[in-house]
Amino acid sequence: MGQTERDHRPLRTIDPDELRACFPKLVSGTYKPASKATARYNCMGFANDDERHWWEPGLYGGRYHWPPTIRQQDTLESWVELFTSQGYTQVEGRDIEPGFEKIAIFVNLTDMSPTHVAKSDGNIWKSKLGKGQDIEHISLEVLEGDQGDEYGVVERVMRRPLKRT
Amino acid sequence: MLHRPIKSGRVRTGRRPSKIHGGQPVRHTKPMDISVNFRLFIASLEPLPEFGAVAAIGEFSFADSKNEQRKKLVRIFYEQAACWKAETQHWSSVSKMLAHPSYLRIVGLARLSAGNEIERLLLQELEAEPDYWFDALIAITGENPVQPEDDFDQSVDAWLEWGRQKGIIAHCER
Numbered sequence: 001m002g003q004t005e006r007d008h009r010p011l012r013t014i015d016p017d018e019l020r021a022c023f024p025k026l027v028s029g030t031y032k033p034a035s036k037a038t039a040r041y042n043c044m045g046f047a048n049d050d051e052r053h054w055w056e057p058g059l060y061g062g063r064y065h066w067p068p069t070i071r072q073q074d075t076l077e078s079w080v081e082l083f084t085s086q087g088y089t090q091v092e093g094r095d096i097e098p099g100f101e102k103i104a105i106f107v108n109l110t111d112m113s114p115t116h117v118a119k120s121d122g123n124i125w126k127s128k129l130g131k132g133q134d135i136e137h138i139s140l141e142v143l144e145g146d147q148g149d150e151y152g153v154v155e156r157v158m159r160r161p162l163k164r165t
Numbered sequence: 166m167l168h169r170p171i172k173s174g175r176v177r178t179g180r181r182p183s184k185i186h187g188g189q190p191v192r193h194t195k196p197m198d199i200s201v202n203f204r205l206f207i208a209s210l211e212p213l214p215e216f217g218a219v220a221a222i223g224e225f226s227f228a229d230s231k232n233e234q235r236k237k238l239v240r241i242f243y244e245q246a247a248c249w250k251a252e253t254q255h256w257s258s259v260s261k262m263l264a265h266p267s268y269l270r271i272v273g274l275a276r277l278s279a280g281n282e283i284e285r286l287l288l289q290e291l292e293a294e295p296d297y298w299f300d301a302l303i304a305i306t307g308e309n310p311v312q313p314e315d316d317f318d319q320s321v322d323a324w325l326e327w328g329r330q331k332g333i334i335a336h337c338e339r
Contacts, residue, residue, distance in 0.1 A: 011294050014254070022255060039296050040317045042257045052316055056259055063317040064259070074258060116257055130255035131296065149255040 011037040013133050022149040025142040026135075034126065035134035044079075046128035047103050047119040048086070079105055079114045080156055088158035094140055098122045100159040104140050106151035116143065116151040122162050231279070238277045242286045245270045250296065263300050275305045281333045288328040295321045 013036050020026055044055035045065070053065035057072040066072065070082045080090075083103055094104065099122055106116040118127040124136045127143060137143065143151050249267035256262055275283050283305060291298045299320055303309045310327040311320045328334040 011250075011254075011296065037254075044257060054259060054317070056257075059259060060313070061311065061320070062314040063320050074260070114257075130253070130257055132254050 011039055011131055013037040019132075023129075023143060024147050024150070025145065026137070030139070030142045031135045031137040033133050034136050035128075037132045039131040041128065042130060043117050043128045044082075046126070046134060047083075047117045074113065076105065076107055076112060076114050076155060079117065080158070083158050087160040089160065091157055091159050094154060094157055096120050096122060096124065097159065099162050101162050102157060102159040104154045105156040105158075106143065106153065107155040108152045109146065112155070114155075118143065234277060235279070235282060238274055238282055239286065241277075242271060242274060242283070245274075246290060250294075259297055262297055268301065272301050272304045278305075281331070284328065284331075285333050288325060288334045291321055292325055292334070299324065 013033070014022075016028070040054070040063075041051045042054050042056065045051060045053050048055060050065065054063060055065050057066040057070070057074055057078060059066070067082060067085065070085065071078045083105075088101075088103060091102075096102065097120075100120075101122065102120040104118045104120075104125070105114055106118070107113060108115050116127065118125050118137070118140060120126065124138070125140060126134060126136050128134050130149075140154050144153055146152065245267040249262075249265055249271070252267070253262040253265055262268065271283075271287075278284075284302065287298050287302055287305070290296070291302075295317070299309075299311065302324055308327070310323040312323070315323060325334065329336050
């Protein structure tokens with residue numbers, strides 16, 4: 001194979017009306033698009049600052065990643081284990097805290113399986129919506145619910161001190 | 166044996182009744198009416214249509230069934246691909262995406278596909294909007310040109326290059 005063809009076309013980034021049909025609480029003023037849609041990485045990759053890999057357990061190949069020391073299961077426990085290994089500890093508060101990085105794990109209420117993780121850098125919540133775009137959102141509530149593609153409820157919030165650069 | 170019609174519409178068989186029935190004359194009490202469509206027996210002098218011209222008539226389902234099958238394949242592919250993309254676009258699990266009914270339906274379309282059509286559709290889709298079509302391509306072709314260490318973009322490149330080398334999709338200028 002010759003030179004790698006980088007910069008493939010992104011996935012189609014859906015417009016605000018389409019996004020609202022999927023997440024009814026994402027109305028104007030509650031969020032801001034922060035990227036184009038891409039299937040390269042998911043919310044878990046985004047929460048771990050990796051925009052080149054899709055983080056998911058049990059998948060084989062260079063386009064996927066999951067730390068080998070974490071159990072190879074797509075469960076709340078394994079997601080918590082992963083973030084614990086990154087220095088996060090569980091907290092109660094869902095609000096943004098200056099000076100702390102936070103992650104919030106959403107679960108499906110039917111089977112308690114993890115559906116999404118959002119992250120905060122101490123200023124605002126950020127999410128990668130599956131294969132869709134990254135967004136900045138004012139709260140966790142805007143992605144909670146069971147309408148359309150909403151991610152269920154936030155089951156676990158964790159934080160770690162913000163690294164100083 | 167062809168019957169030759171007579172003016173009255175009766176049929177003359179050319180055989181004498183006395184010979185058939187042992188010398189006893191047999192009379193039909195009522196003449197039989199037989200209508201014959203002569204056009205059925207007149208061979209057309211028109212030359213046969215050239216090979217491939219029959220499909221243009223458009224009435225003979227046996228003649229354009231291949232074309233119809235291809236159209237059906239393309240229609241179902243785009244319907245299912247659109248459904249799959251819409252319903253899985255915000256999922257964080259590739260494993261769940263690959264188990265979506267529309268994805269499985271697309272893999273199943275291989276049985277309707279002729280001349281690498283399903284591979285062509287998947288590769289065109291992969292080029293236009295790179296997505297997780299890799300496993301469908303592996304399932305359909307039985308091949309995997311992706312190296313274990315290849316990331317997402319390299320996986321896309323490997324499949325597109327595979328398609329070009331096989332002549333399934335066109336080479337493009339870059």
